[in-house]
Amino acid sequence: MGIKPYKYLSPFIVLLAAAFAFANRGIVTYIPVLYAFVFIPLLELFLKPETSNLSAAEEEIAKADKTYDYILYAIVPLQYVLLIQFLFSFQQADLTAVDITGRILSMGLLCGVFGINVAHELGHRVNKVEQWMAKALLLTSQYIHFYIEHNKGHHKNVATHEDPSSARLHESVFAFYPRTIFFSYISAWKIANDEVKKKNKSWWQNEMLQAQVLQLIFIAAIYYVFGWKILLYYMAAALMGILLLECVNYIEHYGLSRQKKEQGLYERAMPHHSWNSNHVIGRLMLFELSRHSDHHYMASRKYQVLRHHDDSPQMPTGYPGMMLLAHIPPLWFWVMHRNMRSIQNEKNASATIPA
DSSP, X not given: OOSGGGGGGTTHHHHHHHHHHHTSOGGGGGHHHHIIIXXXXXXXXXXXXXXXXXXXXXXXXXXXXXXXXXXXXXXHHHHHHHHHXXXXXXXXXXXXXXXXXXXXXXXXXXXXXXXXXXXXXXXXOSOHHHHHHHHHHHHTTTOTHHHHHIIIIIHHHTTSTTOTTSOOTTOOHHHHHHHHHHHHHHHHHHHHHHHHHHTTOOGGXXXXXXXXXXXXXXXXXXHHHHOHHHHHHHHHHHHHHHHHHHHHHHHHHTTOOOOBOTTSOBXXXXXXXXXXXXXXXXXXXXXXXXXXXXXXXXXXXXXXXOOOOTTSOBOSSOHHHHHHHHTSHHHHHHHHHHHHHHHHHHHOOSSOOOO
């Protein structure tokens, strides 16, 4: 076992910063958010992307090294410990609006980076315990249905208009948010209902129904112990986690589309149907999520062995910077459409590019 797995301990900086934020007041409560959306984007402007892949031998070693998995497993209890600390922190007296907002934003970052992103990685595993861990993490963001829709809907329909999680050409992130949140939820219900019928299950075995009940119990428990005001603070943090996820979905597939074949079926999802980013800091922080082209090409591939593909469209910077850019639609369209035209000219990419 080498030292390579331990580079993925760097996201724990955010966990430590959040613990510090929940225990203090003032500007320090914003440290996790400033680290994620100021320090990292600025740093990645000056760092070159790393496009190298593991050799075949290195990949086999990495796949066999359980340290990569243990790092993910450790996040599950830590997420709950920090959520509990977050909730209890509001019982302190004389908290200002600055204190409250900083703590909510920091918890929201945890909900997105760890509660949903790590759940995404574990949710693709075939091991039932790992799948349970994924759902436990998603519970902290009240988004368990993501496990159902992402695995059985998004990966099937990605880069088509049938997929609510794929952003369309000229669609702003602000238009994308309500569309993807609403229709992803509806899609998850359809998938779960179809499974009940196909597998002849009882109504109470409906995976979506079980998820809703569990989430309601979780909310009720927070209300019972902490009251309605702290529950609202928690729900605000969970909403931020959801928006962070959906912003990532927005930047990952914006404007890219799969073509329909003569039989009416779509072509297979290929590396050029997802935007990719090889910027190292963002890659580490999100456990290689930004090597998204390979993830859709081979969804079963674990995060530590995801590959760069030369034919995948490349983002001009890392995920944190691209997420900020997405919230300035005119600038986003200018950067991305220019990039898409360049890609189409060089690689004949399968996207309709605006004039």
